[in-house]
Amino acid sequence: MLGQQLDRAMALEEWEEYWHKDKIGFHQPTVHKMLENHLDKVLSGRAVVRFFFPLCGKAVDMKWLADLGHSVVGVEISEKAIQQFFEENNMMYSEELVPVIPGGKVFKNSEKNISLYRCDLFDFSSSVGGHFGAIWDRGSLVAINPKDREKYAALMVSLMDRDCRYLLDTFLYNPDVYSGPPFFVPDEQIHSLFGSSCNVEMLQSVDALTERWQACGLDSFTENVHLITPKGS
Ligand SMILES: C[S@@+](CC[C@H](N)C(=O)[O-])C[C@H]1O[C@@H](n2cnc3c(N)ncnc32)[C@H](O)[C@@H]1O
Numbered sequence: 001m002l003g004q005q006l007d008r009a010m011a012l013e014e015w016e017e018y019w020h021k022d023k024i025g026f027h028q029p030t031v032h033k034m035l036e037n038h039l040d041k042v043l044s045g046r047a048v049v050r051f052f053f054p055l056c057g058k059a060v061d062m063k064w065l066a067d068l069g070h071s072v073v074g075v076e077i078s079e080k081a082i083q084q085f086f087e088e089n090n091m092m093y094s095e096e097l098v099p100v101i102p103g104g105k106v107f108k109n110s111e112k113n114i115s116l117y118r119c120d121l122f123d124f125s126s127s128v129g130g131h132f133g134a135i136w137d138r139g140s141l142v143a144i145n146p147k148d149r150e151k152y153a154a155l156m157v158s159l160m161d162r163d164c165r166y167l168l169d170t171f172l173y174n175p176d177v178y179s180g181p182p183f184f185v186p187d188e189q190i191h192s193l194f195g196s197s198c199n200v201e202m203l204q205s206v207d208a209l210t211e212r213w214q215a216c217g218l219d220s221f222t223e224n225v226h227l228i229t230p231k232g233s
Pocket residue numbers: 012015016026027028054055056057058059075076077078081119120121122138139140143144
């Protein structure tokens with residue numbers, strides 16, 4: 001199903017290298033359309049929600065949500081990305097070590113209630129960061145190595161509060177033509193990863209073929225958004 005991508009493995013150092021060389025084509029300067037489109041469904045009437053951003057980069061969505069009064073926790077391996085996030089958004093930040101994570105640090109802006117952990121996502125857990133009322137997963141499940149998906153899904157489920165609403169953005173394309181990242185995530189796999197403990201609902205599917213993907217040899221590229229909620233919530 002995943003073709004050649006099943007064996008693709010990117011080291012954390014490769015991501016840090018992308019940041020050092022400013023090869024961050026994944027970064028968007030504006031709030032993500034899918035988050036804007038589906039924010040009401042994610043909030044589901046709640047006024048203040050604790051959001052988790054796995055693999056957060058310097059996504060401007062974090063500032064947007066914080067300006068709306070929500071709190072934000074992100075995890076990112078690149079210290080440069082985290083520093084750029086605060087600096088580019090004119091926010092002061094403090095920095096402290098996280099003793100339970102070897103080499104881990106947390107960067108915080110208390111006024112806006114944003115905390116960004118510099119560590120490997122797989123070293124983060126609910127005992128470090130607590131539980132969350134929402135997860136915005138853009139450029140995260142699609143960026144981790146395909147062999148780590150079960151471990152990743154178990155981590156996400158362990159971070160969800162009972163009323164958590166998890167918005168997941170993924171892509172469908174021919175993985176034999178382009179090797180990723182972003183990696184291809186078939187819809188059936190979303191159900192097999194989360195379906196035993198969560199309800200999985202497709203919210204939107206759009207044709208996202210652009211010149212960038214055509215230049216990679218692709219003739220179709222679909223962006224899908226799913227809402228994942230704990231069963232019985
Ligand atoms: C495709 S980018 C997406 C960033 C962000 N979500 C956005 O929408 O702009 C993936 C990010 O995850 C970081 N990353 C990759 N693997 C990681 C890991 N195992 N733990 C923490 N960060 C990781 C990379 O440095 C990169 O900034």
